[in-house]
Amino acid sequence: MSQEESMEQNFFKQHISQRFNAELEEIHRQVMSMGGLVEEQLTDAVKAMVEGRMELAEKVVVSDYKVNALEVKIDEESTQIIVRRQPTASDLRLVVAVIKTITDLERIGDEAERIGRMALHFLELDRQTGPIKELGDLGEHVRGMLNSALDAFARMDVEQAVRVAQLDINADSQYEVIIHRLMDQMMKYPDTIPRVMDVVWTARSLERIGDRARNICEYVVYFVRGKNVRHISYDQMVQEATGDRR
Amino acid sequence: MSQEESMEQNFFKQHISQRFNAELEEIHRQVMSMGGLVEEQLTDAVKAMVEGRMELAEKVVVSDYKVNALEVKIDEESTQIIVRRQPTASDLRLVVAVIKTITDLERIGDEAERIGRMALHFLELDRQTGPIKELGDLGEHVRGMLNSALDAFARMDVEQAVRVAQLDINADSQYEVIIHRLMDQMMKYPDTIPRVMDVVWTARSLERIGDRARNICEYVVYFVRGKNVRHISYDQMVQEATGDRR
Numbered sequence: 001m002s003q004e005e006s007m008e009q010n011f012f013k014q015h016i017s018q019r020f021n022a023e024l025e026e027i028h029r030q031v032m033s034m035g036g037l038v039e040e041q042l043t044d045a046v047k048a049m050v051e052g053r054m055e056l057a058e059k060v061v062v063s064d065y066k067v068n069a070l071e072v073k074i075d076e077e078s079t080q081i082i083v084r085r086q087p088t089a090s091d092l093r094l095v096v097a098v099i100k101t102i103t104d105l106e107r108i109g110d111e112a113e114r115i116g117r118m119a120l121h122f123l124e125l126d127r128q129t130g131p132i133k134e135l136g137d138l139g140e141h142v143r144g145m146l147n148s149a150l151d152a153f154a155r156m157d158v159e160q161a162v163r164v165a166q167l168d169i170n171a172d173s174q175y176e177v178i179i180h181r182l183m184d185q186m187m188k189y190p191d192t193i194p195r196v197m198d199v200v201w202t203a204r205s206l207e208r209i210g211d212r213a214r215n216i217c218e219y220v221v222y223f224v225r226g227k228n229v230r231h232i233s234y235d236q237m238v239q240e241a242t243g244d245r246r
Numbered sequence: 247m248s249q250e251e252s253m254e255q256n257f258f259k260q261h262i263s264q265r266f267n268a269e270l271e272e273i274h275r276q277v278m279s280m281g282g283l284v285e286e287q288l289t290d291a292v293k294a295m296v297e298g299r300m301e302l303a304e305k306v307v308v309s310d311y312k313v314n315a316l317e318v319k320i321d322e323e324s325t326q327i328i329v330r331r332q333p334t335a336s337d338l339r340l341v342v343a344v345i346k347t348i349t350d351l352e353r354i355g356d357e358a359e360r361i362g363r364m365a366l367h368f369l370e371l372d373r374q375t376g377p378i379k380e381l382g383d384l385g386e387h388v389r390g391m392l393n394s395a396l397d398a399f400a401r402m403d404v405e406q407a408v409r410v411a412q413l414d415i416n417a418d419s420q421y422e423v424i425i426h427r428l429m430d431q432m433m434k435y436p437d438t439i440p441r442v443m444d445v446v447w448t449a450r451s452l453e454r455i456g457d458r459a460r461n462i463c464e465y466v467v468y469f470v471r472g473k474n475v476r477h478i479s480y481d482q483m484v485q486e487a488t489g490d491r492r
């Protein structure tokens with residue numbers, strides 16, 4: 001953590017106002033803490049579904065309000081910083097990146113809660129086999145993406161952000177494989193359809209979480225390069241990200 | 247339109263800088279035009295799916311880039327306004343509401359594109375019956391929500407925003423009914439599963455579009471009342487929205 005903290009100093013500009021420095025560092029710190037909570041929610045939700053851990057499913061569902069409360073708090077503090085400090089250039093980009101990142105984190109939290117609810121429903125019916133292992137693999141993949149995206153955000157590391165964004169291709173293809181296997185299973189054993197649909201929704205949520213982790217990576221590139229890299233291909237994103245530093 | 251324009255004058259503060267007035271009105275106007283395009287995309291996508299109109303499905307898929315380009319443009323102009331004008335109070339809330347609204351509009355555009363792609367796939371297989379009529383009804387309901395949410399945004403009408411947000415309850419229950427009917431159909435006719443899953447994904451996209459229309463309503467309340475009404479119940483939202491005017 002101390003290494004991380006010292007790297008953070010590199011991208012926070014030093015302002016004459018010590019208070020302004022402290023405010024920017026504080027919202028950045030809060031995003032990291034919200035990210036940690038969301039990652040924990042995701043880990044628990046996937047474990048609940050894959051390992052049949054009912055108590056973890058319940059924990060995820062009752063904890064979602066904490067994620068929501070953090071989003072509202074950070075959102076308000078960020079708007080206050082714009083009002084009080086009238087930031088420009090990279091300071092403003094940092095605040096905008098924070099506002100956008102917490103929206104995606106909150107929605108990842110929502111998806112984790114959905115998976116938790118699905119797990120509660122799924123575990124009430126009796127558990128079946130099917131591509132639960134693959135679901136666990138996809139869960140682990142997107143959890144890793146989220147963790148690395150947050151790490152890229154912590155250090156505002158644009159190279160890592162681009163690497164993580166590319167992992168989303170892999171998440172999408174794992175997702176397609178799972179959906180096809182689930183459709184086969186439903187066709188072969190129609191009486192399992194209600195249970196299999198819980199697995200379908202879980203896979204879908206995980207795929208969406210991968211998309212949102214990619215979004216966070218795009219905000220890192222936006223902060224560092226001052227360029228909006230949404231809606232462009234990975235090749236173009238690599239080019240933008242490896243362009244001249246400003 | 248002229249009535250709408252004259253009402254818009256009511257919530258735009260008049261600044262000493264004529265140019266600042268013009269800039270704020272311009273991004274607001276651009277959001278409305280982006281909203282119109284997204285609404286058209288949604289209408290075409292639902293028609294393509296429900297009426298089997300292949301040419302509309304293709305139109306939706308090739309037009310999504312226009313929505314994305316508008317988002318990037320408005321996002322950049324909004325950030326520029328913060329830098330140049332250092333807005334405070336309701337001006338800043340307007341710019342923040344714009345930045346958040348275009349994110350949701352862009353994602354509604356993505357869902358419309360997904361429905362368009364689903365329609366292309368669905369129409370290649372041969373069309374089946376099933377709850378296509380109900381899908382059309384849900385599509386019409388969320389299109390109406392989006393239209394009214396944009397209208398509330400156009401006039402910054404907080405009472406209408408709350409009314410529209412409440413319509414999301416209805417969208418969710420229509421969605422649940424459709425999903426249950428689709429599961430029944432899959433259990434009875436397992437060979438239709440691949441086609442039925444296209445309808446499942448379409449229903450899911452429509453349900454998400456309802457959520458996002460509700461988000462836009464929340465930004466209207468945020469702009470007018472200066473209060474974040476996310477994550478609270480409808481009753482609380484009505485209270486906040488009908489509270490004393492500032």
